Amino acid sequence: MISPFQIIVLLLIFASLIITSLVLASKNEIRFNFLVWSLIILFVPFLGSISYLIKHYTSSKTNTNNLAS
Numbered sequence: 001m002i003s004p005f006q007i008i009v010l011l012l013i014f015a016s017l018i019i020t021s022l023v024l025a026s027k028n029e030i031r032f033n034f035l036v037w038s039l040i041i042l043f044v045p046f047l048g049s050i051s052y053l054i055k056h057y058t059s060s061k062t063n064t065n066n067l068a069s
Contacts, residue, residue, distance in 0.1 A: 014046070021049040024056050 018041060025037040041048035 017049045017053075018042075018045050021052045025052055028056065 021041050022038060025034050025041065029037055037048075037052055041052060
């Protein structure tokens with residue numbers, strides 16, 4: 001059985017995932033793209049957050065490589 005402490009820890013991890021995704025999206029996206037990503041993150045929280053984090057970290061690596069060369 002899941003204890004109340006485990007539920008609180010999972011909710012904190014879930015909330016930090018959503019907040020991190022929204023903060024990164026607000027800093028890195030233009031207005032319309034941010035609106036789309038924030039709606040995805042808020043309406044499909046777990047998948048939206050994970051997909052934005054994957055998009056952010058894969059695209060930031062290619063951007064830094066393009067700037068260096």
